[in-house]
Amino acid sequence: MRLLIYCLVFSVLFICNCKSDDESVPEFTFKGQYIDVINNKVPVGLAVTLQATSSPDLFTKFKKEILGTAITDSMGRFSITYKKTNLPILTLMSQYFTHENLPINKNIDTVFYISNYGTLIFVLTADIPLKNQDTLYLGIPPFKLNQTENIVKLSGPFSPQEVIKFRLIVENGGIQHFWAIGRSQWDSVTYFPHKYLGNKLQISMRGDPYVDTIKIKYR
Amino acid sequence: MVNITGSSVNFEATLIDSRGKYINKYRGWKSIEINLDCLPQGIYYFSITFDNQEQHLKFIKL
Numbered sequence: 001m002r003l004l005i006y007c008l009v010f011s012v013l014f015i016c017n018c019k020s021d022d023e024s025v026p027e028f029t030f031k032g033q034y035i036d037v038i039n040n041k042v043p044v045g046l047a048v049t050l051q052a053t054s055s056p057d058l059f060t061k062f063k064k065e066i067l068g069t070a071i072t073d074s075m076g077r078f079s080i081t082y083k084k085t086n087l088p089i090l091t092l093m094s095q096y097f098t099h100e101n102l103p104i105n106k107n108i109d110t111v112f113y114i115s116n117y118g119t120l121i122f123v124l125t126a127d128i129p130l131k132n133q134d135t136l137y138l139g140i141p142p143f144k145l146n147q148t149e150n151i152v153k154l155s156g157p158f159s160p161q162e163v164i165k166f167r168l169i170v171e172n173g174g175i176q177h178f179w180a181i182g183r184s185q186w187d188s189v190t191y192f193p194h195k196y197l198g199n200k201l202q203i204s205m206r207g208d209p210y211v212d213t214i215k216i217k218y219r
Numbered sequence: 220m221v222n223i224t225g226s227s228v229n230f231e232a233t234l235i236d237s238r239g240k241y242i243n244k245y246r247g248w249k250s251i252e253i254n255l256d257c258l259p260q261g262i263y264y265f266s267i268t269f270d271n272q273e274q275h276l277k278f279i280k281l
Contacts, residue, residue, distance in 0.1 A: 033259075035242075035257050035258060036257065037243045037255075038243070042257055110240075111236065111238075113236075113240070115242060115244075
């Protein structure tokens with residue numbers, strides 16, 4: 001009888017101390033609100049999905065994990081709580097919008113403005129840092145002859161992994177960027193592929209991304 | 220509705236929320252009329268550029 005009581009007590013203690021894996025994993029909440037400033041309204045009843053994916057790498061198998069879904073309320077708000085994920089890329093998707101590279105495994109509360117104004121974060125990665133006398137030009141089409149308003153001029157020095165942030169008015173959809181280093185001025189006539197010094201960059205803007213990143217590697 | 224009246228030159232106004240997040244950009248000639256009914260109550264800022272000068276206008280939507 002005494003043995004039976006001991007077994008019973010130990011069993012109860014074991015069950016109490018044994019947490020499931022799900023309970024020990026930290027949770028994060030992603031709150032957001034959509035406001036359409038172009039049409040002056042908030043999207044109501046919009047289904048949104050939060051997903052995590054692996055890095056786009058040709059050598060590893062692509063992984064995708066749906067973290068949660070929600071419907072926007074009368075104020076365009078939504079909230080999704082998810083468990084910590086080991087996948088690095090967080091994306092918020094809906095029928096009309098996609099926001100990529102969102103902060104992952106963090107509590108977020110932000111507004112997504114559906115506007116004609118997009119955010120770009122340019123990440124400069126360098127084998128050799130830009131020198132004082134170097135200048136980096138970024139050209140954002142459409143170009144016109146002798147027009148400089150679509151040219152962004154960034155003067156050195158830049159250290160490796162320098163992050164430069166600035167915002168541009170961009171049309172939804174794909175846009176191309178051209179860049180050059182070390183020229184005294186941008187020649188809007190000779191930006192064509194056989195003349196420009198840098199690589200052509202292709203990015204895509206959708207709505208008002210929380211973060212949209214361009215990586216520029218130069219030597 | 221917000222009406223921004225400028226001089227006889229074209230100018231642009233950038234709308235920014237209280238967290239510093241850019242909302243939209245508007246361009247106009249002499250004046251810009253902007254409907255902000257969809258925005259919630261709070262503090263907003265306009266960054267207005269004309270004649271290559273930038274000025275900031277704070278407003279509160281009640």
